[in-house]
Amino acid sequence: MPVVIETIASALLAGNPLGDPPERRVPIYLPPDYETSTARYPVVYFLAGFSGGGVYLLGESLWGETLPQRVDRLVRGGDVRPLIVVMPDCITRFGGSQYINSAATGPYADHLVQELVPYVDAHFRTLTDREHRVVMGKSSGGYGATVLAMRHPELFGLAVDHSGDKYFELCYRADIPAAVSALARYDHSAARFLADFPHPPAKRGRHWFALVNLLAMASCYSPDPAAPCGFALPFDEHTAELRPDVWTRWLAHDPVELVAAHAAALRSLRLYFLDCGRWDEHHLQFGARIYTGRLRDLGIAHTYEEFDGGHLQVAHRYDVSLRALSAALA
Amino acid sequence: MPVVIETIASALLAGNPLGDPPERRVPIYLPPDYETSTARYPVVYFLAGFSGGGVYLLGESLWGETLPQRVDRLVRGGDVRPLIVVMPDCITRFGGSQYINSAATGPYADHLVQELVPYVDAHFRTLTDREHRVVMGKSSGGYGATVLAMRHPELFGLAVDHSGDKYFELCYRADIPAAVSALARYDHSAARFLADFPHPPAKRGRHWFALVNLLAMASCYSPDPAAPCGFALPFDEHTAELRPDVWTRWLAHDPVELVAAHAAALRSLRLYFLDCGRWDEHHLQFGARIYTGRLRDLGIAHTYEEFDGGHLQVAHRYDVSLRALSAALA
């Protein structure tokens, strides 16, 4: 199964504020007949979820499939037409960039749009029109797929959003108490917590992940050069009280808030596929219901499926969306 | 141990909208020497938490103490001076009135203030000045103690608030997703759920309690005669989206919002004791931190203790507050 790993030196990410490497390792899946044919192929940009992406999509496991193994099975079985899958690396030391630009992390959306897409089109036999370029992702990657489809209709003609972050009033806000509880062992100081980060701690406390996730989101949604960490938190580190001024900045990035202003771009999609598990541990099914309600009200065509499952172990859903993509690309 | 159960026919609660009985069974603990002395005693109005109060405080268990057993032990042991404890019955079929008036449930605060207190003072040898009348409670009863102390300084000179409801932005709002999930099996209709209520269901689903709690709070905080259930919900029953207009009505009852307007009443208290478990399952420690921060800013004297525990099995904390009350009453 042909997977090449390209190392792309990003000029845009050079000198980024978190000190993350500007060299990005981007795995690219090529279809079985790529070497023996001269055809051009549609391209899927697959955006991974928080703390994942790039080479982290390649770790094999006994009873699972890596993303390339999954796609290859579907292509070889004739379920999905041959296509190229690019696995961007927009990871930061805090876990992720949400595939957007931020003064606290770096211009990750620009990197993807201005550097990665041209690189791929230059080095691989892609179909280079928007009608054959897909942005697709899961969780934070689903969020990325939706906001990139909103902002770059000139690039992406199809979008797939699996269990994407939406309705921040629930999906992030519900984690604030856990994050503040996790801060208790750091004198309720995020700066103190981050002083050791990302050294893998000997023992991650119960709410470690909720804390890291909210800090990472703050680095994406509320950068603040004056703050000790480079970003503002939308809650008090001791009392958990919401800081409305910062929270307003977060909400400005919520797809539920963004959708009206980008209706035209979304209407132009050949396929907009969304789904979510009915028991999503991050309450994303509610965001999906609210958001697709907005889509309906705005007359934006889309497919939405709610399935019996949660937020994890849902890779089997990619079989569904990849088949739908294949049909739409035909 | 002398406990009498008075049945009080409330004129104010007659014909209440939920059809709850206007006859209220109110247990009253009398100190060991009550029968043999002619003394008058301080009175504690103990407000129980959600779904409790009145005779429900009297159920014995093998390794626990009922409230009267606890007080009696402390009084007999000389830890607490002899006092009378009244256990008001402000329960509704949905679980509780929050000890406030509501067009959807009934005038429960008025009942307590205008009917129960005079009744007790008329029928028992109480000290009838505010300096010897205490309002005390746990959870929803802690909430009741705080708002009654705010609104009735002429009656209550001391207040104890254990793990009381505060900062609704966390303590209630965090339950909305669970409540909506519980509604899934009722076609996302609270009216349909309530059609069978309170018949004890054969099997209570996982989020049954969160749902009942939020419906009960809606009956207290956002009555709406035009609504099918008599109250408005602050969230969409299918998408969980917040309804800001209803939510604003809830916030108007939040102690964090109320405190500034009632600072004078709270400043007049001889004792204002609050506590909360550091790991409260309903996030009430955060509300307590925010609220006591407000108290500090407003110059309102109080005692606040945060202890190693959660929201349940905290009756041992009453030993602490009763001792503090006893000292303040001396």
Added chain:
Amino acid sequence: MPVVIETIASALLAGNPLGDPPERRVPIYLPPDYETSTARYPVVYFLAGFSGGGVYLLGESLWGETLPQRVDRLVRGGDVRPLIVVMPDCITRFGGSQYINSAATGPYADHLVQELVPYVDAHFRTLTDREHRVVMGKSSGGYGATVLAMRHPELFGLAVDHSGDKYFELCYRADIPAAVSALARYDHSAARFLADFPHPPAKRGRHWFALVNLLAMASCYSPDPAAPCGFALPFDEHTAELRPDVWTRWLAHDPVELVAAHAAALRSLRLYFLDCGRWDEHHLQFGARIYTGRLRDLGIAHTYEEFDGGHLQVAHRYDVSLRALSAALA
């Protein structure tokens, strides 16, 4: 609703090794027409589960029914014929006697059979033949019902066993690791743990209940006058290693082991009703399957129902068994 509480001074329990009171408070439910008729009634001895029984069955709650309230509803509604329900008090300071005799706790089976039954027949208008005397219980009380039916066919002609303890290899043995973990904070010494018991601890650790339950079972199944606590434990307090000699003594009390020797007694029952929740947290559904398999092999008539539920909140199942009893008694 007529419930009388008899206080019975037990000669057999006087001076019992745990120092538990020989005076036993036994609530007795009388049917609605008891006072106005001269009829005699069938009697149900209802044996409560661990840490319950006697007056602990009388604690009211908002959305539930006490046992007498439940029976009274069924009798008044015509679903169940009028009968008397006796709620024996065979509780010990450790939580329960399993309704058997033990040198470490006292002769609780003898008390029930030789003292309580004659007392009830002498003081109330009962039908005194075995054909109208029922032994019924839940959990540890289900265990009690089964072993009393095995050993006293002269007294009990019908038996109901809800979620009773069976197949000790699972139901108790699975708790050993938790109990040993709970002992960690007591230097792995049950004697040290019991030194403070039953003082209600300020904070019960996570596995407190599993530990108390196993200690109580040891007091019932493996009394040992030479041991510091009066009983032997079937496991090492530090390593959790099974002690086969003590464990063998426990197994001798397992209904799965007992059944063959008592087949004749069980065959003589007019009704033997058993049930268990399919998701019982103590694995009792497996014991029920094994045990009813033995009943089948031995040709012992019985009814076994497995329902969708766990070990708690299953009182609605009493409606089913009481109806079946009523039909069998007719």
Added chain:
Amino acid sequence: MPVVIETIASALLAGNPLGDPPERRVPIYLPPDYETSTARYPVVYFLAGFSGGGVYLLGESLWGETLPQRVDRLVRGGDVRPLIVVMPDCITRFGGSQYINSAATGPYADHLVQELVPYVDAHFRTLTDREHRVVMGKSSGGYGATVLAMRHPELFGLAVDHSGDKYFELCYRADIPAAVSALARYDHSAARFLADFPHPPAKRGRHWFALVNLLAMASCYSPDPAAPCGFALPFDEHTAELRPDVWTRWLAHDPVELVAAHAAALRSLRLYFLDCGRWDEHHLQFGARIYTGRLRDLGIAHTYEEFDGGHLQVAHRYDVSLRALSAALA
């Protein structure tokens, strides 16, 4: 960081009963100076836990280290002397071979001892005496390390056992109820469950892992050519009743039972390091306490550490054992 992946065609595993591939992919970590020196190095055979091993140890993650990354950091930092680490692939389609021979899976111990060790010594510059060959592992790999050290003192002079399977009476037996519950959706038939296996199911039920783990252990400990799956289960698939004859076969593989017969081999070790988390989710701390008690009684030198943690996220413990190994190898 030099990691080579050798593909080794095993003659012994050819035609194995589960149809697993006889070609084994074995990653081998080489120390930083391997290419530039002519030195020979000690070798560590690192045995991974259930469902892991071989290339599955190479999956990168954002905040973690792969095993080679960890070793390389320690070697480059001077904490551990340069050494070679071999990552055997003894995985089966059920998740693992426990590094033993079984008629139901294949001769995995023989493969490791007779094929892999000679291959490594032939192809890499190893120190080939037992004084410089280590067997080390975690969980099922810890089990493998202990039993290989018992049976092959001629090969291994040092052994490290992290959280290894021991005292089957707890570590496996406690999972039986969960496994039988998982079988409920397959008509209580392991054969039916295995018919689809290992196809990754759309939705893994709650006890899926416990079931797979016990089936895999049965394939290792109780092969049975006459049984439909090729092995016997030690419990009834519907009632969970233990089958003593099969269980006895399992116990014959328990280190607690094996240790006395292999005391001489274990006494010959230069280092025998064991540890376990105090809160191991599989109760392995109890097995470790029992087993090291046996070691003590038999006069077998060893180091045992119990740390504050569970069964997962304990890779930081390898830093401790690798340092101890390095010191012992010096």
